[in-house]
Amino acid sequence: MQLCPTSILGFVIIFPHLCWSQYEALSGDQIWEIQGEVGLVSTMLYGKGFVDILDESGPRRVIRVRDRHSTEVLLTLLQNKLPYKVLVEDLASYLKEKEGQRKRKTKSSSTCSNVSCPQPLSDAYMTLDQIEWYLKEINITYSSRLSVTSIGKSIEGRDIWQVHIRPQSCSVGSSVWIEAGIHAREWIAPAVALQMIPLLLEDCSRIGTLDIYIVPMANPDGYLYTWTNDRYWRKNRRKNNGTCDGVDLNRNWDYKFGLFASDDPCADDYKGSAGFSEPETQALSDAMLAVAKTSNLLMVMTFHSFGQYFLYPWGWTAEPAPDTPKMINRGELWAAAAKKRYGTVYKVTNSGSGLYLASGATDDWAKAVLKVNYSYTVELRDEVTRGFVLPPDQIKPCSEEVWDGMEILLKAVGPGEHIFL
């Protein structure tokens, strides 16, 4: 039974407190902590789709063990003499319990309906419908400053929307591209990208000379699926082989495609049948090429969660990409500004050596093919505790600190940038 956003006689009513269907797919899944020499074993289990790696920042691993694969995982750990501890017995009950506690404590003050959605919600995650209502509304209200256009359709036929915020003062012909939501379950990423839109519209500083392109929801089908069926869904909704669905869109970009990504359609990081096999990555890359053709594309940023990293390429190799000193310098500026308000620490590091090797991602393609000076992947809040299921009361502080970083960064990547070196 689907009790999330529902429509009765044309009136859309949201029952987020009854939205348990997104947790059903997690019934029986457990969270384990494994100690020891776990690197290769956890990567192997992840590549087969048996587990999901939730924390790999230190020597231990925190993994989500899928109910249907718990025996295989247990045997593998025993064979490799790796001790483990069960942290969460049943992920579905755990998340329902947390959600219930939160609902009893807080009442959302946000309003957004198909009649009016003038601001992006800052104390609740927006449904896909609400995001579309908001984008439609600003397209009318701010028609002189921005345009919202569809850059293509997802595999299930939904529009992928791009917001183009035009310069409000003298244009310098330079642009910035921001993508969010390519991984469905990372809800904080589109939420933060949406919060940026009104701030960019208001900004009267030099940022106002840039053309800013934002795709706040790059994977609409996957996002909807996380609301209705599986809160931990990561990929798009491609039907692969009958048993397992979805392609990891951040392994599907056609640069170093397939080097570090899974061949197994059941894995969360399944790369797809070929580079740009997916309509979502085709649409995104075509739109970015179009922007790069008509303007001086200075920077590409893609928002993800979680872990609090500010990553620069490469991700397909541990070697540094061109412009690495500049990317580090601007990254440090962003992270210092983002830390000021709430003390949140974002680690500025190279993807391949500081996080893990993974190929076919937005950032590497943008750096290699578009040759932008600055290409970043930002892993938003939190560090590890709530992970993908970040409570909505974190949308506001997370967006504020990100904006603090953006204000500095957007001024530091254009003409006059040398003053920071």
Ligand code: 0X9
């Ligand atoms: O693995 C990813 O796609 C990103 N992390 S996430 O937890 N959000 O899935 C990191 C991508 C970093 N960039 C490259 N490896 N190129």
Ligand code: ZN
């Ligand atoms: Zn991600």
